[in-house]
Structure formats: structure tokens, C-alpha cells
Amino acid sequence: MQSKLIPLALALAFAGSAGAQQVVKIGHVAAISGPSAHLGKDDENGARLAIEDLNAKGFKIDGKAVKWVLVPEDDASDPKQGTAAAQKLVDARVNGVVGHQSSGTTIPASKIYYDAGIPQISGAATNPVYTHQGFNTAFRVVANDSKLGSTLGKYAVTKLGAKRIAVIDDRTAYGQGVASEFAKAVKGPGVSIVDKQFTNDKATDFNAILTSIKAKNPDLIFFGGMDSVGGPLLRQMKALGIKAKFMGGDGICTEAMPKLAGNADDIVTCAEAGGVLAGQQKNMDEFAARFKKRFGVEVQIYAPYYYDAVMTMATAMANARSADPIKYLPYLAKVKYQGITGPIAFDNYGDIKDGALTLFTYKNGKKTLLEVVK
Template sequence: MQKIKGIPVATAIVAAFAFAGAAQAQEVIKIGHVAPLTGPNAHIGKDNENGARMAVDELNAKGFMIGGKKVTFQLVPQDDASDPKQATTVAQALVDAKVKGVVGHMNSGTTIPASKIYFDAGIPQISPSATNPKYTQQGFNTAFRVVANDGQLGGVLGRYAVNELKGKNVAVIDDRTAYGQGVAEEFRKSALAAGATVVATQYTTDKATDFNAILTSVKSKKPDLVFFGGMDAVAGPMLRQMDQLGVAAKFMGGDGICTTELPNLAGPGLKDSEVVCAEAGGVTEAGKKALDDFKAAYKKKFNQDVVIYAPYTYDALMTLADAMQKAGSSDPKVYLPELAKIHHKGVTGEIAFDPKGDILNGTLTLYTYKGGKRSLLSVVK
């Protein structure tokens, strides 16, 4: 056997190929995603994860490049079960795993405590669905969101309740979570300012299933409209029991109830045009095709319809990737300044952030339900 300076030729060739392979090895960029994958909100959490997974698969399929080199994205999914304590545990796990960015969390009540951990580690975080204003009011330069906040959401719903639905006497119920309380309080302030009277204020939890006591009390006040701050898993059974108790009032809620799953959860309690909700995002006519194309691709990939926020998790991850590409680096310290000044054309519209990390020129989409399907009312800037 021939030798090169005492090394067998075959061995030298193998070593050379190994070295070349190592030299060409792609950088693996870990991106964390956090949402509830267990518990009553798991159907929304999985929808969010699916959106992030679509983005990762698309980036890898097209050979995404950063700094002139092809990279591979790896999604690191975590389950926070909509629990604030579990949220901080999984946030620390993602920091320890050395993720380069985080998409999540889903709920405001989990996003807010986790954001401190990401900030301390210098890891950019984009929430696709947390709407409580406190998230971006903490002074964390790593915190961003791609949806409107509760101030915008509750404000629009309060005015709509009075001016369009003619709600003069309103009842307000919330689930005591950061999200539920936040959106209910903003609705209450806006409705009062528009001329409504709040005739009842009640509280429940995000895991409750029996609402007979609070609904009986609400019924005695004869409201024109009931506003609920919480998620669809609670709103559905509440609507069923309102129907059973004969509570003759329209029902309104924020983005937490504004899902394609609400008709299944509410059953006969979901009356045509009697429920109005708002998604904390949406597109005008000019952006409709891109969003419709995304929803069609989502259905083809997962054999189910978008529940609500999958397009926003997709856009959040794509925005992180765009910032890395513009910076020529996946190092959070290097690409964070690019993220802060990004202008990314997403399937949910133009994504750019104000100095706090809130979405600039955020939109809201008002829906009702007819024939068991979500029906568009209007898109509001």
C-alpha cells in the first residue's frame, strides 16, 4: 500500500474527506417555541407550534443563508401548559439549550414572567399572541410582539359594543389571568367612555366549567351584552350555560375566544350573529391572498384549519430569520439591533416594531359566527 509521509493513502483520503465534511458542516440554529401543549388551551398551543414548524421547514427547504453560509434551523418546542411557573422553568431550559431566539409564549400570563429570563440571557423573544400591555412595558429590549395589545383590542371592542351592537347595559366577566383581566379592563373602560353602564362584574378561572351561579346573578341584572375576558375553552361552556339559563344577551370577547374551535365548544349556545370577537391582528384586502395561501398550505400540511395564531408564529420565526440574515449572524447580540429596526413583509402584513417592541400600525379583525363558522365583520387599524 502506498504511503504519504508514512500514512497509508486510504487513511489519508478518509481523513481528508472527514476534514472537508467538517469544514462544510452547516450551522444549526436552535429556535425555541413555547405554548400550552397540554391542558384546555392545547389546541391553540399546537396551532401556534404548527405555524413555527412551517417556517422552519420552509427555511430549511430553500437553503437559507446567513453571512454567505447555508444554515439549518431546528425548532425546540416546549410546553408551558398555560402555567406561569412552568413557563419560567421551560424558559430557563431554552436558555440552557442555547437557543438563538424564542417564539412565544402564547398566553400573556406565561409570556410576562418568562420574558425576564430571556432578557437576562440576551435572547430575543417574539410573542405571536400575548396581548397584555405589561409585556412590552418592562423595558426589556429583547421583548417583541406581532399582534395588537389589549389597549387596542379592548378599546375597539368597547366602542363597537356600544356604537354598533347598541349595548347600553353590559356585564363583564373575566378569568383572573393576566390576559383575561387585561382585556376585560380595557373593554370596561372603553364601553364606559362610549356611554354604557356596567351592571355586573363577575370572575371565574381559566379552568372552570360551571358558571350557573355567576350567570344567574348576571341574568338578574338584565344586560344587553356580556363580555368575557378569557379563552375559548371556558367561553364555549359558558355560552352553553347562558343558553340553558335563558340569558338573552349578546356575547363578546377578545382574541382568546375568537377561534375556529369555538363552535364545537359552544354547541347550541352559539347563536348566529350573537357572538362578536376580535383577533389581535389581520390583513386588509391587499394582504388577503398571502394569508389565504398560508392557510391553504397549512391545511395541506397538517390536514386541519388554522385555529387562530399559526400565521403569527410563522411570521414571528420568519422575522427572527430575516433579522439574522440582515445582520449576517445568528448571535443574539449581533442581530438584536437589526430585529429592533426590521421591516419584514409577512403573511399577516408588514412587521415593524416601536421602541417598546409593540407592532407598529397593528390591525384588529372583528368576527361574528354564522352557521357554525367564523364570519368576517371588519378589519380595523
């Protein structure tokens, strides 16, 4: 089954002879500690599975044997720790980086990679700023917040019939970004944003902001942030008797959300910054099965995108016949790779072209697909 996941472009670079091996180091950074650790480990395991597949197939670059090594770092979703982790990877002379996980760490780290000339592909960071800084080393394989927030805003009004909407964000680059884009898209006859509140990404008590919101009688509350805050926020919202629907981006769109919230069934609508159409679902299902067999847990969100990020980087190296960042970077900018998550190619900013979004709700404690939006 593994061979089905390696495209022809990569297969041509596989094969085998035994000789001296070049070591190619791929850095990965995410929150492996802290409240978002379950998401960071998901990303890391996706990258790790790609590394294992490349090694199992005997990947070669320019006819020479290659040994792939994953160099993982933990940024704990903290910008200072993120830049420190980035500098460690630069000092380790990695050939490329897949990460970071959060926009708040990805954006400051991207300057360090740019200054060092090291290509970076994020499989999760969605804030538009990341790829709009003029750094030719910055890429992402998921849609950005402009698309995610605007899609959710339109869906809230046209499909959920929301009229009175409250918005909460966690003051992070990701949370503020997606909440801002959502608010811009909330338009229509009789539709209004009745309250805007903010918390932080480590908060546990939301009584004050929810009491304020309850007085405005919203029929939908949008939260920009992660499930570690969004889950308890929803739990307290229900305890206060607020009957509104709950909506958010990919940060709350996890398998852990129902447990964190107590119950999310028919209350939550969320979106992942990625998605596969019907024709690609078989590959995604096969990946999920292999992932669970290898790591003993279900895919949370972005493991397949980090798998594809590694494979996309490998494709660029194969095309350039070199793992030297200076030599393969131009090939990465014009790469075309058929991934598990769909076709990957980048626009002039480094954003994925024609990125998809997947809308979900929850039924019986499980994420349930609503639709894929291109």
C-alpha cells in the same frame, strides 16, 4: 407556491452550496397540553412551517449554510411551567424564541430571556405589560389589549347598541387585561356596566355568576378568557335563558368556539389581535391551504403570526450576518419585514407598529369576517 411566501430580503440569503452547516435553534413555547392545547399546537405548527420553509430554501447567514431547528416546549398555560420551559431553552442555548402563547406565561418568561440576552417574539400574547417592562429583548407581532379591548368596547356601544353590559374575566393576565381595557372603553349616553364577575381558567360551573348577572338584565356580556371556558360559559348562559349578546377577545375567537358553546351563530362578536387587509388576503389564503395540507387541520388563530415571527427573526439575522443574539438583536429592533399578515416593524417598546384587529361573528358554525380595524 412556497417561494411566493419568502420575501426578497430573505431570498438574498438563500442559495446553495453544500458545506458545513451552522445549526440555528429557535425555541417555541405554548400550551401543548391542557384546555388550550388546540391553540398552542396551532402556534407551534405555524413556527414549524416557517422552519421547514427556511430549510427547504437552503437559508444562509453571512454566506454560510444554516440548518434551522425548532425546539418546542409545553407550558400548559401555567406561569411556573412557563418559566421552567424558558430556562430549558436558555440552557439549550437557543438563538431566539417565538412565544409564549398566553400573557400569563409570556410575561414571567420574558425576564428569563432578557437576563440571558435572547430575543423573544410573541405572536399571541396581548397584555401591554409584556413589552412595557424595559426589556429590549421582548417583541410582539400582534396588537396589544389596549387596542383590542378599546376597539371591542367602542364596537359594543356604537355598532351593537349595547346599553347594559356585564363583564366576566378568568383572573389570568390575559383575561383581566382585555376585560379591563374593554370596560374603560364602554362609554356613551345611557350605557353602564351593570355587573362585574370573575371565574378562573379551569372552571366548568358558572351557575352562580350567571344567576347574578341575569338579575341585572344585561343586553351584552363580555368575557375575558379563552374558548375552553368561554364556550361552556355561553352554553350555560343560553340554558339559563339569558338573551344577551356575547363578546370577547382573541381567546374565544376560534374555530372551536361554536362546538364548545353548542351554537355561537349571531350571538358572539369577537376580535383577533391581528388582521390582513384585502390586498394581503391572497397570501393568507395560500398559507391556510398549505397549513391544512401539511398538518391536516384548519388554522385556529395565530399560526400565520408565528410563521411571520420566525421569518422576522430570520430577516434580522440575515441583516446582521449573524445568528448570535447579541449581534442580531439591534437589527431585530429596526427590522422591516413584509409578512403574510402584513408589514412588520416595531416601535420603541417592541410592539408592532400600526397593528390591525379583525372583528368576527359566527354564521352556520363558521367564523365570519365583520371588518378589519387599523
